[in-house]
Amino acid sequence: MWENRGVVVTIKDVARLAGVSVSSVSRTLAAPESVRPGTRERVLRAAAEVGYSPNAAARALTTGRTYNVGLVVPDLANPFFPTVVKAIQSRAREFDYSVLLVDTDEDPTAEVELIRKLVKQVDGFLLCGPRAPDEDLRSFIGETPVVTVNRRVGPIPSVICDHTDGVRQAVGHLAALGHRALAYVGGPRASTVNRERARGLRTMCASMGIELVDLGNATPNFDGGAAAADLVLAAPVTAVLAYNDLQALGLVSRFRERGASVPEQISVVGFDDIPLAGQVSPRLTTIAQRGDLLGRAAVDLLLDLLQDRVGAAGSRRVMPTQLIVRDSTGLAAV
Amino acid sequence: MWENRGVVVTIKDVARLAGVSVSSVSRTLAAPESVRPGTRERVLRAAAEVGYSPNAAARALTTGRTYNVGLVVPDLANPFFPTVVKAIQSRAREFDYSVLLVDTDEDPTAEVELIRKLVKQVDGFLLCGPRAPDEDLRSFIGETPVVTVNRRVGPIPSVICDHTDGVRQAVGHLAALGHRALAYVGGPRASTVNRERARGLRTMCASMGIELVDLGNATPNFDGGAAAADLVLAAPVTAVLAYNDLQALGLVSRFRERGASVPEQISVVGFDDIPLAGQVSPRLTTIAQRGDLLGRAAVDLLLDLLQDRVGAAGSRRVMPTQLIVRDSTGLAAV
């Protein structure tokens, strides 16, 4: 039924109509200047007339380039990722690349398997906050081009945000508000971002004489935050930083249930600046990562890689990070 | 640099190693029972040994099947879509299909163009709440298999939620709480879902003697809701239904700013039951669509279509809808 979908027009049809050989058609389309203007004209006219568009599979077969990129995300339901994915998809399209999406549901094992399965179908991968262990990711080196987003693994090209600087801004902000002790609700253990933030936090707090209570790893979503809220209240702190905004929202929600008002009794800082952060009440103070910039830069880096036009120096790109002060932080309770 | 990514193992390598012809290898992999056990054994062993996996492009070229589906969404940043996309991606994977994702940014024109561009690269399309006009979508009939999700266009196979029933439940709920006049904040004009809800609402209200104020079309996001909030307060109503949860959240937020408490002064009902709906405060009463069911059913329908195993009868699938009563609805203000 769908076999003869419309009329399948191939390069031969164009060649016949234009009265030239298929090679000339191919050449015209690939490098118009390599063909005489007269021929070019006829070919283009013919192509337009029959509405020709080359068959991607055939092209991929000969050239070895699929014009597909594999995009792997741990959980699309985390509002941070759609921002990145949108940017990636749109930037890829500008270069006529298509995006093969894979959601791994936070499963590190599935992640690696799925990547392996797709290797032949794409020119390279964009791994957003991959959860697989370093050595698994390393195994792709030399096998297929890979760019990681918000994760750093050995020499693998990456695009990340300057989380350390983000943390610096946040701690500075809290210190200025008089907070002397704060808690950190962590994210996935495997997350580079989490480690970087935790480390940055320790350094900053140490250098500023602020007490830091590490509450361990919580799941990176609303419920994870809500679950950690009671730990926070039990700790001798006046402010808390969460691994991401979803957790922060969970914290706020549970604080409210417990009757602890934000920011009067406790200040809350999130990470990511997801769309909702500025819309809920109280509006969330958060450290913004520009997901759109990350996504765009990741595509550019991968494409550069595919063209061999990237020195080792350029294989790591760092995006800025910015503290957005809203209503969930205030003067430290006395 | 990436040209010789690893060792490219082809069907020939397997054939050589197994001491058979390529045709036998191909046959073994496609239809194991068509080959003698001894041969089968050797082929499989050889394939495993060299880690063979067929080249998708080559296969697509000969068979005409790409094992890709095109997934088109208007805006991934709307939290309803990730749910659907996740389900689609995961269900597709079960059948070894890959998902080519396209986000159209709510642009009806781009939508059609992008679909056209991808036609050759996929076996069919899943259009989630497409925004393009009916006639454009109709033009794909016979050209490429298409399944629409939450949109009905002529004979195009579709999966939708029973929105009329959802509306029925919601109006029943509000009526029982004593509301006699309610407002509707609409969504995109082109949205089938929006039309269906509006129509259902009119019918229901008429039959129950409830007054309905149609506030026209608002953008289907938080800001659209916030913008409509003042219209609601100016109307003689005690409850409002929004086109989606994002709008509902916007409404609540603006109501709060205006000092109108929810649900004491005004009840709010959303649509979709996005993850956040149950987590914000007040928790949102909403009409749930099971995005996961929709996504899964859409994949199944498309695959059935591709196998020619779907009668005209089965080409429309309707998913249930359910009112989730939470805290944003209460007794009508007197």
Next chain:
DNA sequence: CAAGATTCTGAAACCGCTTCCTGACTAGTG
């Protein structure tokens, strides 16, 4: 205007896989 240098063009091979067709071999039958 002829000879050589250049630019264009077409024929053909090839990418990796599927599938049709044919021949070889096995099994079944009288």
Next chain:
DNA sequence: CACTAGTCAGGAAGCGGTTTCAGAATCTTG
């Protein structure tokens, strides 16, 4: 045991492009 029917495996064509190579056409130049 000879003959037919039925299995199974291999050769080869072909999917729709790209690219190499060599020949044809055009342009220079003396």
